Amino acid sequence: MSTDLDIRDLTVRFNALTAVDCVNLTVPGGTTVGLVGESGSGKSTLARAIAGLLRPESGRIHLGGKDITGQRLGHPDRRRVQLVFQDPAASLDPRMTAGSAVKQGLLSRTDIRSRQRTAEADRMLRLVGLEARLHDSLPRELSGGQRQRVALARALAANPDVLIADEITSALDASVQGGVLNLLRTLQAELGLTVLFISHNLAAVRYVSDVVAVMYCGQIVEVAPVDRITTAPRHPYTASLLEAVPTIEDRPSHRVTGLRTAAATLAQEPADPHQPPSGCRFHPRCPRGPAAHPERVACRVSAPTRDHSTGAACFFPLATPMAPIDLGR
Numbered sequence: 001m002s003t004d005l006d007i008r009d010l011t012v013r014f015n016a017l018t019a020v021d022c023v024n025l026t027v028p029g030g031t032t033v034g035l036v037g038e039s040g041s042g043k044s045t046l047a048r049a050i051a052g053l054l055r056p057e058s059g060r061i062h063l064g065g066k067d068i069t070g071q072r073l074g075h076p077d078r079r080r081v082q083l084v085f086q087d088p089a090a091s092l093d094p095r096m097t098a099g100s101a102v103k104q105g106l107l108s109r110t111d112i113r114s115r116q117r118t119a120e121a122d123r124m125l126r127l128v129g130l131e132a133r134l135h136d137s138l139p140r141e142l143s144g145g146q147r148q149r150v151a152l153a154r155a156l157a158a159n160p161d162v163l164i165a166d167e168i169t170s171a172l173d174a175s176v177q178g179g180v181l182n183l184l185r186t187l188q189a190e191l192g193l194t195v196l197f198i199s200h201n202l203a204a205v206r207y208v209s210d211v212v213a214v215m216y217c218g219q220i221v222e223v224a225p226v227d228r229i230t231t232a233p234r235h236p237y238t239a240s241l242l243e244a245v246p247t248i249e250d251r252p253s254h255r256v257t258g259l260r261t262a263a264a265t266l267a268q269e270p271a272d273p274h275q276p277p278s279g280c281r282f283h284p285r286c287p288r289g290p291a292a293h294p295e296r297v298a299c300r301v302s303a304p305t306r307d308h309s310t311g312a313a314c315f316f317p318l319a320t321p322m323a324p325i326d327l328g329r
């Protein structure tokens with residue numbers, strides 16, 4: 001049975017810097033939510049807070065209805081959320097074999113006896129597409145893709161409900177990225193995992209996600225099903241991100257929403273989370289905001305909340321593209 005992950009009003013601060021600001025996000029059980037946004041927008045901080053590696057200042061994290069906020073290391077529920085990082089070379093101990101790394105993940109399991117661990121570690125290695133003969137290999141004897149599979153096996157060994165994948169393909173050669181993404185999709189479906197998939201790579205996000213959440217300067221500015229958000233983004237920031245992907249330009253729906261103007265905005269510096277702009281944090285860069293439309297003062301003075309009908313936190317969201325007109329024969 002798959003488990004919902006519910007994040008409510010979550011705030012994480014590093015001294016004066018609010019890296020995650022009152023974030024609300026639900027990852028429905030057994031689905032994948034992709035989390036995108038520019039560098040420094042707070043994606044990894046949110047991931048680490050959900051995984052219990054950072055203590056939030058306020059807000060709650062619920063897993064299957066149970067509050068797991070701020071659980072300490074060693075709490076039995078901590079294994080239920082597993083985080084896999086970008087760089088397996090850094091996250092794996094260079095002196096520890098693949099099998100030993102996976103066995104570490106098994107330590108949190110009360111249902112696996114110590115004498116079963118070797119066989120179970122081999123099963124986990126096979127599950128991620130590695131031959132059991134690699135059990136005794138050290139990280140330096142493995143390729144980047146194999147190392148990331150070991151990191152995945154170690155995470156899955158804990159039998160988690162939620163897997164957070166933070167840029168897991170970014171450090172890999174393009175030729176092996178697809179294999180890891182396919183593996184993630186297969187594992188997600190077979191194990192009924194609830195997945196938060198963080199990536200700069202919008203093509204990867206589109207490939208694995210059911211829903212996409214867009215983060216800007218510590219806040220979630222838009223959430224929508226993947227097909228909708230990639231063809232008809234409602235928040236100007238989402239549009240800017242999509243516009244930065246060259247292949248998207250050929251999509252007719254984007255011409256309808258007139259997104260070409262948004263591309264230029266990404267050339268400007270992102271908002272500084274130490275001194276976030278007033279009102280909507282995107283307003284100084286926004287092609288639909290007061291810089292281009294001086295009468296739109298609301299953007300400067302009030303912070304928009306996410307609207308249920310558009311999924312976007314914006315006073316002047318982009319219009320839904322009109323359905324194609326059927327001209328008949």
Ligand SMILES: Nc1ncnc2c1ncn2[C@@H]1O[C@H](COP(=O)(O)OP(=O)(O)OP(=O)(O)O)[C@@H](O)[C@H]1O
Nearest residue numbers: 014017019037038039040041042043044045046273
């Ligand atoms: N341990 C820390 N101490 C102080 N500030 C931090 C710490 N970790 C992150 N930050 C700051 O918090 C903000 C959000 O960073 P975070 O790494 O969560 O962003 P991100 O969206 O994951 O970026 P990237 O895509 O580059 O990984 C940034 O301004 C960053 O400098």
